[in-house]
Amino acid sequence: MHSSDANDAQRPSQASPSQASRSQDSLVASADSGGSHPKGNESLSPVDGGRWRPVSPDELLRKKPTNDDDRNAEVDRPKVTLQRRQELEQHLKSSPTDVKAFLELAGIYRSEQRPLEAKRLLTQAAQIFPDNETVKWELEEAILARSLQQLREVSDLVSRLKSADAERELDRSRSDWACRRIDVCRARLQRDPSLVHLHIALAEALYDAGIFEDAFERAGEVLDNDELSPTAHLLRGRCLLATGKDLQAMSELRAATMRRSVPSPARIRLIGAKLLCETAKRLGLDLTLKQYQQQLAKAENDSKKSDG
Structure with a gap:
């Protein structure tokens, strides 16, 4: 435990420790950072038929063509x-071992936003070509694209109905x-343990599923990786917050936010500093709150510079 946190924790406080709610900030953990698929299409986002990774809101928006050539291409492409x-559907009826x-046909289904058809077709292919x-x-x-689509x-x-039934369906989705992310990450790691970045993707999926202890342990698999450890410490801190272990969580959040040997990315430091400030304020740790607020101000400034 950080010494000032430990001393400060003994002081009476108006705020009683309680189980922390999950932060609204999304964890920066991409399953696309490192590793590669033998024939993956790196130029496409997941919603356009590319290989899976957590997608950003911008990728879910269709961009309008910027010139006449693009408009003509958009008109002609559906016909082709x-x-x-x-042609492929007919071909596979007579040559089901191609x-x-x-x-190729599965890729077309994906590009047409029909992942369910792609899943059906590839399930058939997997039975014919199991290896x-x-x-x-x-x-x-x-499978991932269909789940994301749902x-x-x-x-x-x-957003349109705002009914209890719709909310329950949203929870189910x-x-x-x-x-689905848990299943895929585990399967890929079993086939290729060198895809170490998937430990973070798996830990994040476990966190989203509310399996906090497993998420904490999984994130610990990459603590010795300089590139991935900031995200791992941040996720471990959030897992501890979710289970009410606030002081232990602050230790992980400090590792994600304040380490000097290998500075964390600005986005990670920003999220970690916010959580440190929120937790210190809730626990009444006034002596260290100011220090965390200084870290937050610096992280906000660095984040603006990196965005600019």
């Missing part, structure tokens, strides 16, 4: 895609999204 899709055709790593990977992508659809429904 439709023709090719029909793995390249399976993968094909690309088929396994793309099937997992389709979550987006239900979120939109809740969030749970499904977390569970």
Whole structure:
């Protein structure tokens, strides 16, 4: 325990320690940082048919064409895609062992925002080619894309209806999204343990599923990795906050926010400093609150510079 926190914790406080609620700040943990799929399309976002990773809100928005050539391309592309899709569908009826055709057709379904069709097709392909790593990977992508699509659809429904039934469906969709990520990350790590960045993606999914102890342990797998350890410490701190272990959480948050040997990214320091300030204020740790507020101000300034 930090010495000033320990001393300050003995002082009477108006705020009683309570189980912390989960922060609204999203954890910065991308399953796309490091590792690669043998034939992954790095240029596409997950919602456009690319390999899976946590997506940003900007990626969920369709950008309008910026010039006439782009507009013409947007008009012509559906016609070409439709023709090719029909050709592949007919081809697979007569040649059901053409793995390249399976993968191409699944990619078209994904580009058409039809991940359920891609999942169905790739499930069939996986039965025919059980040892094909690309088929396994793309099937997992389709499963994740379908779960994310359902979550987006239900979120939109809740924003319009605001009913208890819709809220329950949203909770179910969030749970499904977390569970699908857990399944995929575990499967990929089992096949290729070198994909160490997936430990963070898995820990984040476990956190979202409310499995805080497992998330804490999983994040601990990469504490010796300089690139991933700031996110790991931040996630471990949030897990401890979620289980009411506030003082232990502050130790992890300090490691994410205030370490000097390898400075954390500005975004990580910003989230960690906010949580430190909130926790210190709630526990009445006035002696260290000012120190954390200084760290928060510095992190906010650094974050603005990095965004600019």
